[in-house]
Amino acid sequence: MAGIDDVAKALERVPGGGIILTSIDAIADWSRGYSLWMMPMGTACCAMELIAASFSKFDFDRHGSIPRPDPRHTDVMVVAGTITHKMAPSVKRLWEQMPDPKWCIAMGNCAISGGIFYYDTYSVVRGVDEFLPVDVYIAGCPPRPEALQDAILRLREKVRAESVSPGRARTIESILPLPSDAPRGSGGDAE
Amino acid sequence: MNLNELREHLCATYPDLCPLFSVEFGDGVMQVASSGLHSAAADMKALGFDMLGMVTAVDFGEDFELIYRLRSREMRVGMIVRTRVPRGNPSVASVTDLWPAANWHEREVYDLFGITFEGHPDLRRILLPDDWVGHPLRKDYEDPGVIRRPDYL
Structure with a gap:
């Protein structure tokens, strides 16, 4: 696991001693990235995938991501579903109740842009990023739990790269494939 | 109870409502004037229609059609009560005193169609924000x- 290896690099063994030394920010950034508790802001069918992600088949507890019913316990808000103009103030209020530092995942096309409700709809907010600072977008209608898992892992890399202490941001080796890594023509792209 | 038995039962109990009754799509249909909606609804409840499943409306341009879907658990038969209100004065008596379930349904119709229900205890928007125009x-x-x-x- 690249994450464990990074911690090993941050640790400094003292020769002959039974202790290890590290900096507070290195251990804090490491632990912060591995306990991204979710605020499950599920409002539509994406919430079913979000719920499935928490249960035994996908088991996001192994990533340290567990859903919490109280926004004051959580680190990342997963907006899973259509947000209407009536719901938006409630979502914003829950977001403001979350303690800093906090992140946001827009799960599904509705949360990204309004999705199928973009045109000819009077009641739907066209993307949750109109009022929340979204860190990771997941496309899909709805996305599979694997896509949410990819988003959690990408967010973890972002969290671990930005340090708790100012000016100590670090570069980490990504374990996730980039879009440019995909073989050309494999995804149904017209050549 | 099938619909023919329902027709006989209705005509025996309320002869004045009998000509308003018809059968469409497997349900009994009662087409009433908007001024007589509440009394007809009260008669339907007295007849045994104890469930109000749905209140909705259709925009026909010059007037709105209100649709109340009733069901009798004892007779196991459904009934649709329909009425039309003019667009210029879209107002009808509330049936919340007969079926409390009508409360939110009528609020929804008010919210989305602008039809006012006289006698409703709490007629305000339900789905859209309160400041919606x-x-x-x-x-x-x-x-x-x-x-x-x-x-x-």
């Missing part, structure tokens, strides 16, 4: 925030 399910509703789908999509 207009009633979106009316055919002439215009919202500058709506993006129209282009022809090529």
Whole structure:
């Protein structure tokens, strides 16, 4: 696991001693990235995938991501579903109740842009990023739990790269494939 | 009870409502004037229709049609009560005193069609924000925030 290896690099063994030394920010950034508790802001069918992600088949507890019913316990808000103009103030209020530092995942096309409700709809907010600072977008209608898992892992890399202490941001080796890594023509792209 | 038995039962109990009764789509239909809606609804409840499943409306341009879907658990038969209200004065008596379930249904119809229900205990918007302007399910509703789908999509 690249994450464990990074911690090993941050640790400094003292020769002959039974202790290890590290900096507070290195251990804090490491632990912060591995306990991204979710605020499950599920409002539509994406919430079913979000719920499935928490249960035994996908088991996001192994990533340290567990859903919490109280926004004051959580680190990342997963907006899973259509947000209407009536719901938006409630979502914003829950977001403001979350303690800093906090992140946001827009799960599904509705949360990204309004999705199928973009045109000819009077009641739907066209993307949750109109009022929340979204860190990771997941496309899909709805996305599979694997896509949410990819988003959690990408967010973890972002969290671990930005340090708790100012000016100590670090570069980490990504374990996730980039879009440019995909073989050309494999995804149904017209050549 | 089938619909023919329902017709006989209705005509025996309420002869004045009998000519308003018809059968459509496997349900009994009662087409009443808007002024007589509440008394007809009270008669339907006395007849045994103890469940109000749905209240909705249709915009026909010059008037709105209100649709109440009733069901009798004892007779195991459904009944649709329909009435029309003019667009200029869309108002009808509330049936919340007969079926408390009508409360939120009538609020929804008020929210989306702008039909007022006289005697409703708490008639305010239910689905849209309280400061919303207009009633979106009316055919002439215009919202500058709506993006129209282009022809090529």
